[in-house]
Amino acid sequence: MVATFPAPAPADVSGVSLARRPESVAPAPVGASLGLYLHVPFCAHICPYCDFNTYAGQSDLIPRYVAALEREIVAQGVALGGREADTVFLGGGTPSLLPTEEIARLIQACRNAFALGAEAEISLEANPNGVDERYLAGLLEAGVNRLSLGVQTTRRRGLRVLGRLHEASDAGDALAAARAAGFDNVSLDLIFGWPGQTTADLAADLGAVLGGDVGGTVPEHLSLYSLIVEPGTPMADAVARGILSVPDDDASADLYEAAMATLAAAGFVHYEVANWARDSALASRHNLIYWRNGDYLGAGAGAHGSIGGRRTMNHLLPATYCAAVERGEAPVSNVESISPTTAMGETMMLGLRLLRDGVSLPAFDERHGRTLQEVYGDVVGGLAGQGLIECLPDRVRLTPRGLMLANDVCARFV
Numbered sequence: 001m002v003a004t005f006p007a008p009a010p011a012d013v014s015g016v017s018l019a020r021r022p023e024s025v026a027p028a029p030v031g032a033s034l035g036l037y038l039h040v041p042f043c044a045h046i047c048p049y050c051d052f053n054t055y056a057g058q059s060d061l062i063p064r065y066v067a068a069l070e071r072e073i074v075a076q077g078v079a080l081g082g083r084e085a086d087t088v089f090l091g092g093g094t095p096s097l098l099p100t101e102e103i104a105r106l107i108q109a110c111r112n113a114f115a116l117g118a119e120a121e122i123s124l125e126a127n128p129n130g131v132d133e134r135y136l137a138g139l140l141e142a143g144v145n146r147l148s149l150g151v152q153t154t155r156r157r158g159l160r161v162l163g164r165l166h167e168a169s170d171a172g173d174a175l176a177a178a179r180a181a182g183f184d185n186v187s188l189d190l191i192f193g194w195p196g197q198t199t200a201d202l203a204a205d206l207g208a209v210l211g212g213d214v215g216g217t218v219p220e221h222l223s224l225y226s227l228i229v230e231p232g233t234p235m236a237d238a239v240a241r242g243i244l245s246v247p248d249d250d251a252s253a254d255l256y257e258a259a260m261a262t263l264a265a266a267g268f269v270h271y272e273v274a275n276w277a278r279d280s281a282l283a284s285r286h287n288l289i290y291w292r293n294g295d296y297l298g299a300g301a302g303a304h305g306s307i308g309g310r311r312t313m314n315h316l317l318p319a320t321y322c323a324a325v326e327r328g329e330a331p332v333s334n335v336e337s338i339s340p341t342t343a344m345g346e347t348m349m350l351g352l353r354l355l356r357d358g359v360s361l362p363a364f365d366e367r368h369g370r371t372l373q374e375v376y377g378d379v380v381g382g383l384a385g386q387g388l389i390e391c392l393p394d395r396v397r398l399t400p401r402g403l404m405l406a407n408d409v410c411a412r413f414v
């Protein structure tokens, strides 16, 4: 039987006004605050599974790159009229390779170029090795108020197969140093599904993190990503040659379900497919902008931006990027206009990743000028009939079964 897609009663629609719940509606209203993403494309070495836009052996370029990035931020701020911004995210690559003075300079450029609120979330990704209390205190002083540590696993076997340079003890030392420096908002990244990983390995990772064995305290936030073996990476080559084998879909699903149960028992809020927070207020505000299909600036080599239905991608190579900025040109290599149909599909695909919020019916209407029922009533009805989507009076969201098939469900809206 195919379930019908219930039309929201007027009272339900008005009960979810954007004014009352600005922090939990999806999609983002038109004109909401921007997120600023700054890409740092340098790493000490390249991990065998990585397909990010990042480069090893180019650290000599860092001063030139920071100057170019600063210049791009200023130019973008002028182009966008100094628009209000709510988050800054320094991602990579390895942003913690930058000296704290350079990070301070970039954050100050964001403050000068945009109306960055006093309560803005300013995140930085760091690898556990190479950061100590002094460096982390310098980050705080520079304005960083949220740290994301790439722990990946506490198992030595896992760290080696993932090609990571750090040891498990480095992760504990980095978290302890972050606390000592004064960070009260720390996220740890873990990876599951690495070659040879068992359920006991993942349980050990989560037990160590939740039990405070990593750095003596429990983090505010946890990201748990499934390892994706991307074509063209050394790991994909090793898998193709039979040197490595990764867990199959069923084994990965078992790992994910075990992790969900463990984190739920520990009181963590599973607010997005791959993300948990100790409290809803500790969700990543920057990433929420992506999942709500909001506007974000992408600055730096290879960075993607999406503002007002216009999507951009910058030159990939750091030297090419720097040269374009130095010539006074926009360092953009690709521009795409997002059609209304694509924008609506993306709102669904992204918003359904938010497990509690889902996609708000009134916010969809306000954002796209059409009702969700009118555009996707048949698709949603079919998915609800299969038990994959839950239709509430004011929103649609994944069911627990839909979560296990999230990629398939989201693909129905493309």
Ligand code: SF4
Pocket: 042, 043, 044, 045, 046, 047, 050, 051, 052, 054, 092, 093, 094, 127
């Ligand atoms: S540290 Fe991160 S960005 Fe750098 S190579 Fe490894 S996975 Fe890629």
